[in-house]
Amino acid sequence: MPLFIHPSPAGIDGPAGDANLADHDLDVVLSFAAQETLAVARLIYGGVLDRHPDLDICVSHGGGATGYLVGRMALAARKRPCAPAALRADGAFEERLARLWFDNHLNNENSLALLTRLVGDDRLLFGTNFAGWDAPEDLGSHRPPRKLADNARRLLRIT
Amino acid sequence: MTTAIIRNGRIVDGTGAAPVAGSVLIESGTVTAVGTEADARASESIREIDATGQTVMPGLIDTHCHLSFDDAGSNAEIFHQRRNALSALVASYNARKLLRAGVTGLLDPDFSA
Numbered sequence: 001m002p003l004f005i006h007p008s009p010a011g012i013d014g015p016a017g018d019a020n021l022a023d024h025d026l027d028v029v030l031s032f033a034a035q036e037t038l039a040v041a042r043l044i045y046g047g048v049l050d051r052h053p054d055l056d057i058c059v060s061h062g063g064g065a066t067g068y069l070v071g072r073m074a075l076a077a078r079k080r081p082c083a084p085a086a087l088r089a090d091g092a093f094e095e096r097l098a099r100l101w102f103d104n105h106l107n108n109e110n111s112l113a114l115l116t117r118l119v120g121d122d123r124l125l126f127g128t129n130f131a132g133w134d135a136p137e138d139l140g141s142h143r144p145p146r147k148l149a150d151n152a153r154r155l156l157r158i159t
Numbered sequence: 160m161t162t163a164i165i166r167n168g169r170i171v172d173g174t175g176a177a178p179v180a181g182s183v184l185i186e187s188g189t190v191t192a193v194g195t196e197a198d199a200r201a202s203e204s205i206r207e208i209d210a211t212g213q214t215v216m217p218g219l220i221d222t223h224c225h226l227s228f229d230d231a232g233s234n235a236e237i238f239h240q241r242r243n244a245l246s247a248l249v250a251s252y253n254a255r256k257l258l259r260a261g262v263t264g265l266l267d268p269d270f271s272a
Contacts, residue, residue, distance in 0.1 A: 004222075006268035011239040028234055058266060060223055103223040103266075127223025127266070131253050149173065152220035156264055 002056040002101070002155055007035035036064030041073055044096045047084060056155055058101035058125065067106075067115035070097060094119075101155055103127030104144065107134060121145070125152050160188030164201040168210030170194075173217045183215050218263025226250040226257075226267050 009027040010017030021027040040063050043049055049057075059066070066073075074094055077087035087093050101123040106112045116124060126148045129135045136142060153159070165183045170193060183190055184197035192200050227246040231237040246269075257265065 002266065004266045004268050006223075008238045009234045012235065013239070025234070058222060060268070101222075105223050125222040125266075126220065128221050130221055130224040130226075130257065130262075130265075131228035132225050146173075146175070149217075149220065152222055152264065155222075156220065158220075158264060 002058055004058045004060070005036070005039050006060040007032045007039075032061060033064030036061055037066050037069060040064070040066045040097070040100065043100065044073075044093060045077065045084065045087070047086065049096045049099055050086060056101060058103065058155070060103055060105065060127070062104060062106040062112060062115050063100070063102045063119075066097070066102075067111065067118050070094070070118050098123065101125055101151075104148065105129050105134075121147055121151075123151060123155075124148055125155065161206075162186050162188075163206040163208055164197060165208045165210050165215050166198075168213055168215035171214055171216040178214070214261075216261060219261045220264040221257070221262050222266040224253075224257065224262075224265045224267045225269070226253045226265075227269055228253075 009031070017027055018031070021031050036059050040059060043057065049055070070093075074097075077083045077093040078090065087096075098119050100119075102115065102119065103125045104112055105127045106115065124147075126144045128139070163185050165185070167180070168183065169178045170181055170183060171178050172193070179194070181194040182197040182201070184192040184201055191197075225237075227241070227250045228237050229249050231241070
């Protein structure tokens with residue numbers, strides 16, 4: 001059973017959200033990406049993937065801003081004193097990053113191309129945000145690579 | 160496990176090939192033959208499904224769905240304030256909608272199927 005990580009806006013039972021995110025739907029538009037990127041960082045820096053090597057985790061919205069920040073996160077893993085020893089080797093951060101799964105719901109072809117170039121396409125999945133506000137209106141224009149279907153079958157153990 | 164033949168459908172095989180008309184044979188839950196071979200191998204007593212005017216294709220997998228979402232008044236409503244019973248009703252409606260669109264596998268942060 002894969003774990004699907006998806007953010008939510010600040011709730012009525014939790015701490016108040018950042019006032020800077022209170023209008024223009026910024027809690028959804030920007031904060032979601034921040035939370036997804038934070039999840040990726042904590043899963044890797046925190047050693048979750050090392051402790052649970054068989055755990056399949058899919059991060060929504062293509063991992064948020066992960067594609068844009070992977071270089072900075074990887075550099076910190078190699079150089080900063082607080083980084084765990086297991087992440088110091090060249091490529092150690094990227095190797096773990098490539099063990100996460102990402103949907104392709106980034107709303108922009110160039111953003112998706114960047115993510116794919118940086119983490120590969122072995123764990124990229126077709127996802128639409130069905131019933132959400134930004135689900136594609138015209139799926140006829142979507143022609144996802146066949147490999148995404150193979151990836152989804154692998155993740156969901158569909159033979 | 161299902162054993163049946165689907166006849167008269169428009170077959171889309173998912174490879175990008177053009178659709179073809181014909182039959183699909185399913186034996187013990189697995190597609191085992193397509194086209195004239197399917198017709199030839201099907202036993203006379205096999206369960207038949209008439210797909211005239213319909214499309215036969217592999218199930219789609221959508222890895223980012225929100226079955227319980229609809230046109231709510233606010234994000235807080237759909238994420239935090241909605242009652243379970245309404246979520247269940249909306250999810251039931253959306254699940255049928257997805258199934259009719261050909262989606263048979265999905266990931267949803269609130270549900271898994």
